[in-house]
Amino acid sequence: MRCPSTSTGSLPGRSPADRPAAIARRFAGIGALLTALALAGAAAAAGPKLLPAEQAFRLSARALDATTLEIRFDVADGYYLYRDKLKFAVEPATAGAGVPVLPPGKVIEDEFFGRVATYRGPVVIRLPLAAGQPGGSVSLEVDSQGCADAGVCYPPQQQRLTLPLPRAGAAPSAPVDASPPKKSYFN
Amino acid sequence: MTINQSRWLMVAAAVVALAAGAWVARTMLFAPSATGQSAAALIGVALPDADGKDQPLAQWSGKVLVVNFWATWCAPCREEMPMFVRLQRERGPNGLQFVGIAVDQADKVRQFAGEIGLNYPALIGGYGAMELSKSLGNSLMALPFTVIVDRSGRVAHTQLGPLKEEQLSAIVRQLI
Numbered sequence: 001m002r003c004p005s006t007s008t009g010s011l012p013g014r015s016p017a018d019r020p021a022a023i024a025r026r027f028a029g030i031g032a033l034l035t036a037l038a039l040a041g042a043a044a045a046a047g048p049k050l051l052p053a054e055q056a057f058r059l060s061a062r063a064l065d066a067t068t069l070e071i072r073f074d075v076a077d078g079y080y081l082y083r084d085k086l087k088f089a090v091e092p093a094t095a096g097a098g099v100p101v102l103p104p105g106k107v108i109e110d111e112f113f114g115r116v117a118t119y120r121g122p123v124v125i126r127l128p129l130a131a132g133q134p135g136g137s138v139s140l141e142v143d144s145q146g147c148a149d150a151g152v153c154y155p156p157q158q159q160r161l162t163l164p165l166p167r168a169g170a171a172p173s174a175p176v177d178a179s180p181p182k183k184s185y186f187n
Numbered sequence: 188m189t190i191n192q193s194r195w196l197m198v199a200a201a202v203v204a205l206a207a208g209a210w211v212a213r214t215m216l217f218a219p220s221a222t223g224q225s226a227a228a229l230i231g232v233a234l235p236d237a238d239g240k241d242q243p244l245a246q247w248s249g250k251v252l253v254v255n256f257w258a259t260w261c262a263p264c265r266e267e268m269p270m271f272v273r274l275q276r277e278r279g280p281n282g283l284q285f286v287g288i289a290v291d292q293a294d295k296v297r298q299f300a301g302e303i304g305l306n307y308p309a310l311i312g313g314y315g316a317m318e319l320s321k322s323l324g325n326s327l328m329a330l331p332f333t334v335i336v337d338r339s340g341r342v343a344h345t346q347l348g349p350l351k352e353e354q355l356s357a358i359v360r361q362l363i
Binding site for chain 2: 050051052053085110111112113145147148150151152153154155156
């Protein structure tokens, strides 16, 4: 009787039941399969593991030129940011931060908050600086707040980035990732 | 054993394995890193209520205490609170006590409390409240987060995310 040592499969007509080694191999295979299934069940029940806020809502920014900041959120799958909770402040104040250009986002009908716009996936926001100094730098403070579809919300968080401003005619500066957030908890 | 029978057995075993994994995840992962611990750190705090009056949690010692960390900016928190209001009304006389700790501003808490007819204390917490919830297992510091303390002052259950009514009722029934 053939009994390939590399397989625990059960081809029709094969009966390894009278061979202890084959039985052991077969049960080892079944055991491994069941363990894998149990882990899959565990993963499914636990749902997607929740991320810390700074990973769920990854923030980076760069200066396209001395008068334009580009702010980017990469919102992880299953998470969303509230558009109206985004706030930006720039120091020094003499840089003259203007009104941010926010994409419209997706408007949802929230049971409690009414019609609110939310962001998922990547979001790119432009912030004009009336008097950014070419070759200088600015400190950008970003307030944000978001939730996970799993039914939890993260407190409002405040992050700060220092952005070099390109010299006149130079290429945009490299994106800067936000440092770990400083929690603010209050709007 | 025929091949058909063993195939069905495998399917059955696979289903059992999946279910077992799911059960383990529900009971071991979601539950409660702090379960069984003394809730002394929680019971020991005093936080101002929405009128600014300090409220020590120790005043509810001996009751089954459901401490809910929440905020008005948290939709899932707002969603589960009317159920808490109802359970407080129905089971309060049996020794069930809800206490809300809001990571929020007092005026917003007062307004929302009025809207839903909150019938249990809404205490105002700040950064310290989030740290407190972290020490009880809320490592992500997200909301809602709920800690159920038994009559002897031990943590019976902690939960990040909303509680389902049947789940909460079952836990409370055992503790009351």
